[in-house]
Amino acid sequence: MRVDAIQNGIVIDHITAGRGMQLYELLGLGELECPVALMMHAVSGKMGSKDIIKIDADIPVDLDVIGYVDPGATVNFIRDGKLIEKRRIEMPKMLTNVIRCRNPRCITSVEQELDHVFRLTDEENKVYRCIYCETKAKV
Amino acid sequence: MRSIIDVRDLSIEEIDELIRIACDIIDNPGKYSEMCHGKKLATLFFEPSTRTRLSFEAAMYELGGNVLGFSEAQSSSAAKGESVADTARTVGCYADIIAMRHPKEGAPYVASLHAGIPVINAGDGGHNHPTQTLADLLTIYREKGGFSGLTVGFCGDLKFGRTVHSLINALARYEDIKIVLISPEELKLPSYVKRDVLKKNKIPYVQTTDLEDAIPQLDILYMTRVQRERFFNEEDYLRLKDSYILDPKKLVNAKEDLCIMHPLPRVNEISVAIDEDPRACYFKQVLNGKYMRMALMLKLLEIL
Numbered sequence: 001m002r003v004d005a006i007q008n009g010i011v012i013d014h015i016t017a018g019r020g021m022q023l024y025e026l027l028g029l030g031e032l033e034c035p036v037a038l039m040m041h042a043v044s045g046k047m048g049s050k051d052i053i054k055i056d057a058d059i060p061v062d063l064d065v066i067g068y069v070d071p072g073a074t075v076n077f078i079r080d081g082k083l084i085e086k087r088r089i090e091m092p093k094m095l096t097n098v099i100r101c102r103n104p105r106c107i108t109s110v111e112q113e114l115d116h117v118f119r120l121t122d123e124e125n126k127v128y129r130c131i132y133c134e135t136k137a138k139v
Numbered sequence: 140m141r142s143i144i145d146v147r148d149l150s151i152e153e154i155d156e157l158i159r160i161a162c163d164i165i166d167n168p169g170k171y172s173e174m175c176h177g178k179k180l181a182t183l184f185f186e187p188s189t190r191t192r193l194s195f196e197a198a199m200y201e202l203g204g205n206v207l208g209f210s211e212a213q214s215s216s217a218a219k220g221e222s223v224a225d226t227a228r229t230v231g232c233y234a235d236i237i238a239m240r241h242p243k244e245g246a247p248y249v250a251s252l253h254a255g256i257p258v259i260n261a262g263d264g265g266h267n268h269p270t271q272t273l274a275d276l277l278t279i280y281r282e283k284g285g286f287s288g289l290t291v292g293f294c295g296d297l298k299f300g301r302t303v304h305s306l307i308n309a310l311a312r313y314e315d316i317k318i319v320l321i322s323p324e325e326l327k328l329p330s331y332v333k334r335d336v337l338k339k340n341k342i343p344y345v346q347t348t349d350l351e352d353a354i355p356q357l358d359i360l361y362m363t364r365v366q367r368e369r370f371f372n373e374e375d376y377l378r379l380k381d382s383y384i385l386d387p388k389k390l391v392n393a394k395e396d397l398c399i400m401h402p403l404p405r406v407n408e409i410s411v412a413i414d415e416d417p418r419a420c421y422f423k424q425v426l427n428g429k430y431m432r433m434a435l436m437l438k439l440l441e442i443l
Contacts, residue, residue: 103244105242105243105244105264105265105266106243106244106245107223107241107243107244107245107246107248107249107263108245109243110243111222111223111224111249113222114224114249122335130245131245131248132244132245132246132248132249133244133245133264133266134244134266135244136331
């Protein structure tokens with residue numbers, strides 16, 4: 001399967017196979033009007049199989065979301081058909097309004113205006129906890 | 140601007156200093172009686188509390204300061220839908236320090252981000268209650284002379300009991316502590332506390348359902364109430380509430396210098412027959428709580 005190269009935009013590469021759809025949804029890519037391609041289980045020399053997302057527009061992408069869903073993914077920034085920057089994404093220390101706290105006893109459950117903020121408390125086990133109630137995020 | 144939301148906000152050195160100040164207040168109350176002259180404490184209690192609110196108020200009065208506030212959400216603007224952030228910002232214009240209790244976890248933290256004055260968490264749902272932990276630590280210190288080498292038993296509701304989680308967190312930072320966890324299966328200490336606190340700090344611990352069997356080895360026995368308000372299901376509460384009741388018979392094999400603690404209020408988990416036993420320390424905890432709150436307010440107001 002082939003997807004054409006893009007001229008100006010972003011390629012999120014080396015996504016762990018199967019996580020592309022979650023990333024697509026959390027980044028809100030379905031709401032964009034520009035061409036977006038999600039390829040799942042593409043053949044990869046290094047990884048065996050991987051997911052890839054191509055966004056054919058110069059739009060800002062929340063790198064924290066990528067670092068949260070799949071640390072280790074790479075983001076390639078394309079301008080005029082050329083790769084101008086390649087960035088490997090690490091887990092962000094804080095996540096703001098990416099995921100929501102599900103604890104019904106948390107203050108965020110009653111105060112609608114509060115940001116939902118999670119802090120990385122255990123990098124090894126990829127644990128994020130709500131900064132208000134310390135409830136663990138469901139990844 | 141420093142606030143205390145969680146006992147982990149304080150280093151061991153800071154806790155030691157608070158204990159030293161509290162002990163000095165106990166020995167020399169006159170020295171402290173006007174230290175907060177002209178200062179105002181706002182007690183913002185969005186849910187009922189007798190002990191904690193009165194303790195904060197008594198603490199501020201004994202330091203020569205004044206108190207304003209409310210004792211239930213219905214008598215505050217929260218009843219009109221005001222946010223915690225707005226309430227905190229408003230009160231920050233009137234008072235010098237806030238003590239806040241709220242049924243929702245994290246509410247005092249939100250207040251601390253907006254008040255512009257120090258906020259002390261006086262209990263946020265089942266989450267944190269740092270000044271209770273400070274009262275517990277002062278009690279242990281005064282009864283045992285320190286923390287190292289102690290075997291501390293926690294009994295009752297170890298799942299929802301915020302005082303238990305908080306005290307375990309604080310004790311885990313001291314050396315040579317052993318923990319005994321006594322609870323019914325349904326109310327065991329959450330696995331994340333065991334993993335993130337006990338195992339991480341290499342604190343030896345055992346879990347048991349048998350209170351009598353565990354008692355002889357204990358230096359401290361921390362009893363807790365099975366709290367009705369932490370259950371979504373009334374049936375579960377009724378089934379578990381009488382799981383562990385401490386009475387004189389269960390103390391037959393206990394150490395002579397055992398220290399029996401309870402964050403209070405109790406329902407029936409400690410028989411009143413134990414109240415006169417010299418090992419009963421739960422009313423001393425109440426008094427110690429006031430002294431630690433005095434010490435904490437003096438530090439947060441940067442008077443000491």
